[in-house]
Amino acid sequence: PQLPAFTGLPGCRVNTENFLPVHFFHLFMDDVFLEEIVEQTNVYAEQYLRDNAARLKPQSRATHWVPTYLQEMKRFLGLSFLMGLIRKPSLASYWSTSPLMATAIFPATMTRNRYLLLLRMLHFVDNALALPRDHPDCDRLFKIRPVLDHFVDRFSEVYVPGKEISVDESLVLFKGRLVFKQYIPSKRARYGIKLYMLSESSTGYVYNFWVYTGRDSSIDPPGCPATFGVSEKIVWELARWLFNKGHHLYVDHFYTGVQLFKELFRVDTVACGTIRSNRKGYPRELVCKKLERGQCSALRNNELLALTFSDRRDVYMLSTIHDESTSPVAVWGQVAEVRKPACILDYNRHMGGVDRVDQRLEPYTALSKSYVWYKKLALHLFHLATLNAFIVYKDCSPESRMTF
Incomplete structure (x- = not known):
């Protein structure tokens, strides 16, 4: 097919x-963003102490609250990030004085009680404004709306992905009570908060994301056909800022x-993507046709290519990028007689952007029982922003540190 030229920068x-x-x-x-978190944390702490003054016991940690400030919030986040590199069984164990467990940087930076109190009061918006x-x-x-809006804007303002991009879902581990908690058995976390992400295929840079809040989630992106279902609207919402530039979406x-x-x-x-065999519009003759392993069958309708390939099971593909061409593939390091369609090879090559993000962020999974859902999601987004920052740093600093 005649593909549009890639004009993105x-x-x-x-x-x-x-x-x-x-x-x-x-x-x-930046400091402006962190100062807002500091302000909202102090506002919430004041509200909490006022509303619970009669119930707080004298020995309660909350009675020792003093307002936080920017540098302390940075130290708090720094320790939270460091917990992803140094894995321990509980939050309290990071302040252990045992010779077997001690990690000096934690007590040297902040006391345990202060860290836990900051975690308790951490807030991002004024509760008084809630409907x-x-x-x-x-x-x-x-x-968590201010945090979501901030990162959606910054991720797209700082960096533009290359030609190949992909949309997939990610799961933020959370096993507590939450009305929009999801169960996805194929994901490592299995239970949690579902995010839909658009990422650059080659690096995993997350350009846009959207948080799923249940079946009644309202999503109606501009320019989207009225006949679209939820899954199609999600793709449109995530990718619409990249339209008319010739991107290849997987x-x-x-x-x-x-x-x-x-x-x-x-x-x-x-x-290009895999497709369910019973999807509306997919040719029934490709589904019913019996193929030997290694064979493929394809039909074209203008820009659309529908293809079935028989491997260990039948694989159904739809593409506006590819033709029916095939290429030899390596089996156990040797180029064998096996040939696979180009659309499948490219799909396998370019579809892993979000999985790459999940793999890199897995060590930073927040300790479960110490976080309510919005704090867990916020810390996950902070880690995601840090990963994006590293990807941008590598893009702007291509030379290795090992220079001779």
């Missing part, structure tokens, strides 16, 4: 001359559909 959109590594972190979490749960405009993500069977791919092609965004 990938890479960092900020002048990073004379940047130190920490300045890349500040691109996503009642039965209000039609009630936002399930109200507790998605899995949850999103792939004939109507979506046609509409994406109309805005100069070509796509």
